Amino acid sequence: MRFDIITIFPELIHGYLREGVLGRGQAKGLIQVHTWNPRDFSDNAYRRVDDRPFGGGPGMLMMAPPLLAAIAAARAANPGAPVLYLSPQGQRLQQSAVQDFAGVEGLILLAGRYEGIDERVLAEVDAEWSIGDYVLAGGELPALVLMEAVARQLPGLLGHADSAAEDSFADAGLLDCPHYTRPEVVGGKKVPEVLLSGDHARIRRWRLQQSLGRTAERRPDVLAQRVLSAQEQQLLEDYRRQDGE
Ligand SMILES: NC(=O)c1ccc(N[C@@H]2CC[C@@H](O)C2)nc1
Numbered sequence: 708m709r710f711d712i713i714t715i716f717p718e719l720i721h722g723y724l725r726e727g728v729l730g731r732g733q734a735k736g737l738i739q740v741h742t743w744n745p746r747d748f749s750d751n752a753y754r755r756v757d758d759r760p761f762g763g764g765p766g767m768l769m770m771a772p773p774l775l776a777a778i779a780a781a782r783a784a785n786p787g788a789p790v791l792y793l794s795p796q797g798q799r800l801q802q803s804a805v806q807d808f809a810g811v812e813g814l815i816l817l818a819g820r821y822e823g824i825d826e827r828v829l830a831e832v833d834a835e836w837s838i839g840d841y842v843l844a845g846g847e848l849p850a851l852v853l854m855e856a857v858a859r860q861l862p863g864l865l866g867h868a869d870s871a872a873e874d875s876f877a878d879a880g881l882l883d884c885p886h887y888t889r890p891e892v893v894g895g896k897k898v899p900e901v902l903l904s905g906d907h908a909r910i911r912r913w914r915l916q917q918s919l920g921r922t923a924e925r926r927p928d929v930l931a932q933r934v935l936s937a938q939e940q941q942l943l944e945d946y947r948r949q950d951g952e
Contacts, residue, residue, distance in 0.1 A: 708861060709739045709813035710854050711781040711788065712847075713774065715756060715820055717742035719847045729855055732864045740854070741784060745769070748776035757821050766822035774817070774828045781815045788813035789833040793846035793853070794823070797835035800853060802880070804836070808853070809860035816853065818846030880929050884917035912942065920946035 712720050720742050724730055732738040746754040750772065757767040778790055791814060798804075808814060817824075817832065829835075838849045858864055887898040901913045919942055922930045935943065 708737070708858070709785050709788065711741045711743060711785045711813070711815045712818060712850050713743045713745065713777045713781060713816070714818040714847055715745055716845065716847055717744055720851065723851050728864060729858055732858050732861070735863065737861050737864050738858050743777040743781050745773035745777045748773040748780070760822070768822055769819055769824040771825040771827045774824060775831055778815065778817065778831045785813040785815055788815045790815045790817060790831060792817040792829065792832040792835045793837070793849035794819065794835050795837050795840065795842055797837035800836050800838050805856040806860060808857045814857070816850040818850045820845045880932050881918040882922045882926060882929070884914040915939065916942040916946050919943045920950070
């Protein structure tokens with residue numbers, strides 16, 4: 708899968724890609740990441756990409772021509788890839804959208820800076836996406852968040868094949884269950900004995916019950932999205948009864 712990122716800070720992208728699963732994904736050839744710097748498409752000697760807003764107001768805006776030229780270059784290199792603009796005005800990125808993106812050949816991500824971009828650039832944008840209701844100084848972190856969430860879904864990218872499939876939100880929207888590893892006792896707290904039992908059916912049931920219970924407690928809105936099987940309803944009732952004790 709090919710990602711083309713339009714940014715005036717390409718090192719922010721490449722630096723992050725040197726480590727972790729994305730770095731390994733690139734090394735394995737599972738993902739290709741290219742950056743396009745609007746400054747390289749600026750037609751003035753100072754490689755200027757920003758200017759003052761018409762109508763006044765604080766700060767600077769990114770000019771359309773360098774961004775449109777960078778988008779055209781990215782489209783030529785990644786034909787068919789949708790152009791996504793990261794901004795607080797976008798639709799909220801959820802795991803369902805991440806899974807959809809994992810099925811496409813390529814993505815072009817537009818990361819803005821300053822107070823934003825000239826509105827006329829949006830004529831070349833296929834969709835606007837937001838990673839949350841807060842404002843950042845640039846779209847690079849949201850672009851990396853989207854790219855990492857999508858890349859994790861690609862077969863072969865994660866070490867353990869099941870990891871992405873076992874993602875909490877991958878399981879039709881449940882929060883993750885608790886996890887434990889050595890040492891067995893930490894600060895006097897022991898690992899739940901079910902996890903040491905070797906009874907994998909029981910362990911699976913316990914983990915599902917924990918996910919159901921935590922989702923009910925912390926994110927009832929997420930639980931409401933899910934139709935519970937009879938077994939899941941029973942597990943949740945037992946969980947609540949135990950909690951009530
Ligand atoms: N919540 C988000 O996904 C998000 C995306 C971008 C952003 N900031 C950039 C800087 C200027 C403009 O391009 C938008 N902040 C928050």
